[in-house]
Amino acid sequence: MRAGSILFSVRYPASLDCEPVNNDASLLMETLLNRSGGDVYLRSNDGTSPSPALLALARRLRDPADPLRASALDALAADGALHPAHAALALDRVTARYTPDALEALASLELAGRRVRVLLAASVATAPLRALALPLLRGAASVTVKPSRHQPRFAPLLTDGLAPDGAFDHLVAYGSDETLATLRASLPPGVTFEGRGHGFALSIVRTTDHALAAARVAEDIAWYDQRGCLSPQAVIVTGSDPMAFAEHLHRALTEVAATLPPGPMDVGLGAAVMQWRGVHAATALRFWRGxxxxxxxHDTASIGSPGARNITVAGLDDAGLHALVRRHGPHLTALGVDGPADDLRAIEGFSGRVVAAGTLQDPALDGPEDVRPALGLALRGGHGGRARD
Structure with a gap:
């Protein structure tokens, strides 16, 4: 067992409508899952509810005197390329969500008796905690996690240690839409699937208090250095002057760096940032470099950023905003809105979160960070059947 881990194991009744796994197909699937290299780690339950152990884990991660916190902070800084002060704030904010009431609200037997495999993709560095906790709270007998090869350090600290085998009958996978399609097509009989694919967020400014709105939007951009599926990829300003807002955002992003200092950039990210800045400096109506x-x-919405606190701003009227959200609806995980938002929740084809600006990167512990319907998830009667469309 790894130092600092908490061991527990629970056995729920096996699902009656779960087909046995075909060994040959399971071997092929295991080969596919192992292509990226790296170890897999096991977390299991030993009581009627996983909540006490998860609450204890969250307390340890917040405790300055616990060596697990020190290890976690080192891992988060490395996995997420975060400044150490940023990593500490992120860990405190994430673990504060783990309360008895929050965990009780998530408890179910939806995955009762299932051996769950979680295949993580590179994302915000704290994401493995929720990815592990949710299947346990849904009744899984065990959760085996395979971290992204780009973020191998934090997830093992949350588990019991190396998995003794790779057997599973429910797969939760995070990754590109193409990766998820390949995985789903390769599932052996009896294995259900839950895929969570590519997504991004937008910041929407619908008020005229640009200084206050910019401070909120700057926080959403700065958290995790704009690396997650809830990170805004563009700012849309309606009903006021987008250039005036951008001026305030320029100042706000400089100021927020004092409390959320940026982390290091590797060569690949640095090259992507330089390319993005070169293109937009040449094509934008105005360009600010801090x-x-x-x-x-820009005079039209331009969505897409390498992260690392690089963002576009554009002005649209309400009709243009609605059309933009409809066009990107399948991939929109969230809208962070400064101003009224009821009309945005009703846009056809959009199923992401709608939250106040400044809270995009602090999602409630009410399920996955990304609340869009999972690809392939169709568990019958609270237990689990074959994945279907």
């Missing part, structure tokens, strides 16, 4: 950020103002 010590650790850049802003490009």
């Amino acid at each position: 010590p650790d950020h850049a802003i490009a103002l």
Whole structure:
């Protein structure tokens, strides 16, 4: 067992409508899952509810005197390329969500008796905690996690140690839409599937208090250095002057770096940032370059960023905003809105979160961070059947 881990194991009744796994197909699937290299780690339950152990884990991760916290902070800084002060704030904010009431609200027997495999993709560095906790709270007998090869350090600290085998009958996979399609097509009989694919967020400004709105949007951009599926990829301003807002955002991003300092950039990210800045500096109506950020103002919405606090701003009317959300609805995980939002919740084809600006990167512990319907998830009668469309 690894130092600092908490061991527990629970056995729920096996699902009656779960077909046995075909060994040959399971071997093929295991080969596919192992292509990226790296170890897999097991977390199991030893009581009627996983909540006490998860609450204890969250307390340990918050405790300055616990060596597990020190290990976790080192792992988060490395996995997420985060400044150490940023990593500490992120860990405190994430673990604060783990309360008895929150965990009780998530408890179910939806995955009763299932051996769950979680295949993680590179994302915000704290994501493995929720990815492990949710299947346990849904009744899984065990959860085996395979971290992204780019973020191998934090997830093992949350588990009991190396998995003795790779057997599973429910797969939760995070990754590109193409990866999820390949995995789903390769499932052996009896294995259900839950896929969570590519997504991004938008910041929407519908108020005229630009200084306050910019401070909130700057926080959403700065958390995790804009690396997660809830990170805004563009700012849309309606009903006011987008250039005036961008001026305030330029100042706000400089100021927020004092409390959420940016982390290091590797060569690949640095090259992507330089390319993005070069293109947008040449094509934008106006371009701002700060010590650790850049802003490009365009006359039409331009979505897409390498992360690392680089963002576009554009002005649209309400009709244009609605059309933009409809067009990108399948891939929109969230809208962070400064101003009224009821009309945005009703846009056809959009099923992501709608939250107040400044809270995009602090999702409630009410399920997955990404609340869009999972690909392939169709568990019958609270137990689990074959995945279907």
